[in-house]
Amino acid sequence: MVAITSVYAALFAVLFLILSARVARTRAKTLTALGDGGDPVLLRRIRVQGNCAEYGPLALLLMGLAEIQGAPGLLVHALGAMLLGGRLLHAYGVSQVDELIRFRVCGMTLTFFSIGFGALTLLWLAFG
Numbered sequence: 001m002v003a004i005t006s007v008y009a010a011l012f013a014v015l016f017l018i019l020s021a022r023v024a025r026t027r028a029k030t031l032t033a034l035g036d037g038g039d040p041v042l043l044r045r046i047r048v049q050g051n052c053a054e055y056g057p058l059a060l061l062l063m064g065l066a067e068i069q070g071a072p073g074l075l076v077h078a079l080g081a082m083l084l085g086g087r088l089l090h091a092y093g094v095s096q097v098d099e100l101i102r103f104r105v106c107g108m109t110l111t112f113f114s115i116g117f118g119a120l121t122l123l124w125l126a127f128g
Contacts, residue, residue, distance in 0.1 A: 004080065008060065048090070075117075086112075086114060
C-alpha cells in the first residue's frame with residue numbers, strides 16, 4: 001500500500017491541472033494553438049507546466065517504490081514535501097515575466113533533493 005505517496009500524487013495532480021489550465025487560458029486569450037506565438041507569458045506558462053511534467057513523475061515513482069519497500073513514513077513525507085514545495089516555488093518563480101530567480105533555484109534544488117534522496121533511499125533499501 002502506498003497511502004503516503006497517494007496523497008502527494010493527488011496533490012501533484014491538482015497542481016499539474018492548475019498549471020495546465022493556465023496554459024489553456026493563455027492560449028485562448030492569445031489565440032495561440034501551437035507553440036508560444038512569441039508571447040512571453042505563454043512561453044513561461046508552457047515551460048512551468050512542462051517542467052512539472054518532466055520532473056514530477058520520476059520523483060513520485062521513487063517515492064512510491066520507497067514506500068512499498070518499507071521506507072519510514074517520515075522519510076516518504078519528506079520526499080513528497082520537497083517535491084511539492086519545490087514544484088510550487090519553481091512555478092511561482094518562473095511564471096513571473098521578471099523572473100524571481102531565487103524561487104526558481106530553491107524550487108529546483110528541492111526537486112533535485114527529492115529525486116536524489118529518493119534514489120539513495122531505494123539503493124539503501126536494496127543493499128543496506
